[in-house]
Amino acid sequence: MEPRPDHGEESYRGSGRLNGKAAIITGGDSGIGRAVAIAFAREGADVLISYLNEEEDAQETREWVERAGRRAVLVPGDLADPAHCRAVVAKAVGEFGRVDILVSNAAFQMTHQSLEEIPDEEWDRTLAINLSAFFHLAKAAVPHMPPGSAIIGTTSVNSDTPPPQLLPYNVTKAGIANMVGSLAQLLADKGIRANSVAPGPIWTPLIPATMPEEQVKSFGRQVPMGRPGQPAELAPLYVLLASDEASYISGARVAVTGGQPIL
Structure with a gap:
């Protein structure tokens, strides 16, 4: 990508908060997921990185985690399969003995100009990866999460201001926000918190891979700050929501949008 996204490789400084x-972390090989993995590791956490098949990217993220002196476990596979979601959690429990933090971040999107253009299979896959995987991961992880644990979903400003070209993606992001609200209430008596982060335009590989070239060129210019955000600019919020400092923050949805309000 040009310019190369900033994941905090040279800038993030940890202080032992995790x-x-x-x-x-699902989708932990690149973009927001990589930035969160780097930040978590520098804050003292071991990290399981779930990804589809981007082996080179995943290995690079692993190197950054290990440079921070923490363990990195790579698990490739398709989160559209509920059995794989359960296998991801089982691997984390086998490697670490428990799960303190679940970040459901993996996402798929494609742009379409009309409803008729959206293939049925693409609708089903978008919901499976973006939304159903979150359900299956959380359901499998909760029995292994001690009090004080945290679940974080990556939603989007699109859930409030949905661009018509991203209909399936928008629906899943609204669903994630809603699911987090339910989880915060369902899991409060277990001492498990659930929150979501709502990014605006963030410069990740998903953008040039799924959007027309003319949209990529102007990506992020519509927000008040006039530019896309970098993955590194979201990572500190994930750290806060995962940390013990956020012990009374649950059911929250926090916008990181470069000034674009969400309702």
């Missing part, structure tokens, strides 16, 4: 914790 010492001894074990995290699962």
